Amino acid sequence: MISLGLLSQDLIVTENNDSIKCNINQEGFEQIAFTYASNKVVRDSVLPKSKIKSFELGYYHNIASVNTKINKDTVKFTARFYGGISRQTSEVSEYTPDEFKSYVEELKKGYHLGGDIGIFFSENAGIGIHASHFQSSNSMDGVELSIEDVGTFYGTMSDYITIFYLGPQFYIKSEYEHVWFVVSGGLGYTSYKDVAKVDTF
Structure with missing residues (x-):
């Protein structure tokens, strides 16, 4: 099957618009000799040029090369950005x-922004960078704050939480029925900051 495929690189179109996938062996002044596969059997044949509308050497090889180049050129770069409400x-x-349980529960709700960009250095693997940002805040009035040897104060308690992630990303992609699937993952740096304060009165 492989040898038959290698033989059939050229194209002959007859005057009746029939396409013959073949290997052209010799072009004479009045005729063309070629080899083609019929029912998995390789056959030699000759057609007079008067019966040939057109022919092209390496036709199928050129088509395959163009398709391969297009596929590679269209999947070298990936980028995505996202954001919204999160918990x-x-x-x-x-x-x-x-x-304080309901107060802490509210602090778990916030919004996030993030995204990643990457470049594929081969057909199925690539590398990039990923970043994400989460932020939430909450406050509570009428909080009692007791400090030993100082006294008891009342005021408003507030928290501002920020979680940030930055790190390299690794990609693996594959194609199934003309749809590309990309799987990514990586390890990076995560920072957690909680600015907490109590305004007393």
Whole structure:
């Protein structure tokens, strides 16, 4: 089957518009000798030029080369960006006082922004960089703050939480029925910052 495929690189179009996938062996002044495959059997044949509308050497090889180049040129770069409302999935600690559990629960809700860009250095593998940002905030009035040897104060408690991630990204892609699937993953740096304060009065 491989040898038959290698033989059939040229194209002959007859005056009746029949296409013959073949290997042209010799072009004479009045006729063309060629080899073609019929029912998996390789046959030699000759056609007079008067019966040939057109012919092209290396026709199927050229078509394959063009298609390969187009596929490679269209999948070298990937980029995605996203954002929206989000929520942290961790549970509220059992050691959190009951009066603050709803406050901590609200702090888990916020918004996020992120994205990644990458370049494929081969047909199925690539590398890039990924970044994401999460932010949430909450406040509570009427909080009692007791400081030993100083006294008791009342005020407003607030928290501003920021989680940031930055790191390299690795990509693996594959094609199935003209649809490209990309799987990515990586390890990077994560920072967690909670600016907490109590404004007393």
